[in-house]
Amino acid sequence: MSENYQKTSFREKLKNMKVNRAALITVVVLLAALTVIISVTVATNRAKKNGDDIPNDTPKTTQSTTEKEEPNEKPSTTAPTQKPSSGNSAQVEDKLPSFILPVNGVLSKKHDASLQVYSTTMKDYRVHLGVDLVTEADAPVYAAADGKISKIWEDTLMGYCIAIKHSGDCYTIYKNLSETLPEGIAEGTSVRAGQLIGSVGESSMVEVAEEPHLHFEMTVADLAVDPLEYFDEKALESLKLDASHGE
Numbered sequence: 001m002s003e004n005y006q007k008t009s010f011r012e013k014l015k016n017m018k019v020n021r022a023a024l025i026t027v028v029v030l031l032a033a034l035t036v037i038i039s040v041t042v043a044t045n046r047a048k049k050n051g052d053d054i055p056n057d058t059p060k061t062t063q064s065t066t067e068k069e070e071p072n073e074k075p076s077t078t079a080p081t082q083k084p085s086s087g088n089s090a091q092v093e094d095k096l097p098s099f100i101l102p103v104n105g106v107l108s109k110k111h112d113a114s115l116q117v118y119s120t121t122m123k124d125y126r127v128h129l130g131v132d133l134v135t136e137a138d139a140p141v142y143a144a145a146d147g148k149i150s151k152i153w154e155d156t157l158m159g160y161c162i163a164i165k166h167s168g169d170c171y172t173i174y175k176n177l178s179e180t181l182p183e184g185i186a187e188g189t190s191v192r193a194g195q196l197i198g199s200v201g202e203s204s205m206v207e208v209a210e211e212p213h214l215h216f217e218m219t220v221a222d223l224a225v226d227p228l229e230y231f232d233e234k235a236l237e238s239l240k241l242d243a244s245h246g247e
Contacts, residue, residue, distance in 0.1 A: 095168035096220065097145040099230050100193055102174060103200065103214045105135030107239040111217075111226040129224050130173070130217030133239070137212040139200045143191040144172045144216075152187055158215060159203025164191065168220065172227075175215040176204035 109132035147166040155161050160177040162185075178201030185197050200214050207215065218227040228236065 096170055096230070097147075097166055097168070097193070098232070099144045099172075099227075099235075100142070101133070101231065101235045101238065102144045102172070102216055103133050103135050103139055103141050105133040105139070105213065105239075107228075108132045108134040108211065108213055111228065130175070130215055131227050132207070132210065132213045132215055134211045134213045135200055137200060137202065138178065139212070139214075140196050141174055141177060141198045141200060141214055143193055143195045143197050145170075145193045147172070147191060149185065149187055149189045149191060149197070152181070152185075154203075157204065157206045159205065160198075160201060162197055164197075169222070171219045173217040173219070174198065175217065176207060176213065177201050178203065 109128055111131050112128055143164055145164075145166050147164040149162060150165040150171065151161075151163045153161055155175065158175040160179050161173060161175045162177065163171050163173045165171055174197065177198040181198055182196050185191075191197060200212050202208055202212065204215060207213070216227055218225050218230065228239070231239075
């Protein structure tokens with residue numbers, strides 16, 4: 001009996017040792033997992049802290065301010081009409097050249113992108129980007145300032161047109177021209193103020209009922225502007241000879 005008791009006690013002790021060993025392994029695993037969690041948490045907090053020290057006002061990379069490629073680009077005249085405001089636009093305006101009248105004539109229609117004017121040809125009211133300068137048919141048309149011819153094209157509504165790129169991100173656009181151009185006038189050609197670039201025609205379908213005239217537009221920094229604001233007083237005086245004509 002004593003021998004059986006001893007065998008039973010040994011089995012219980014062995015069983016208890018297995019249980020204790022399993023519990024010990026469990027405790028070790030839990031401690032190891034806890035250690036890993038604490039290490040990850042500390043590392044994360046340090047990374048966040050270091051990240052807070054990095055300034056957030058790092059300048060963004062800006063696109064190069066190189067000049068637009070010419071001569072395959074036509075200036076847009078559908079942009080909101082206004083003169084460049086202060087700041088960078090003012091710097092652009094400072095670089096503008098002096099302008100002369102592109103044709104000898106009188107003002108028949110003013111520039112107005114908001115107030116609609118009556119179209120004799122279309123028999124309706126519509127906005128008028130640019131100014132109309134009444135003159136004689138085939139009257140010579142001159143470059144309003146030094147620049148480079150950026151585009152020559154035929155517009156479905158406005159007829160034969162020429163756009164000249166000037167300094168200060170400025171374009172002058174001459175419309176309702178005749179088809180025939182002077183020798184040497186082509187896209188990419190540099191011109192001087194007062195140089196002959198064409199003649200007044202009757203190619204504008206939407207203004208064909210008007211008197212012979214040059215339709216003259218101007219943009220600065222991609223904004224359609226009133227050309228009259230860029231001529232000197234002497235030029236404006238000549239236009240005021242018949243400033244009420246056509247109104």
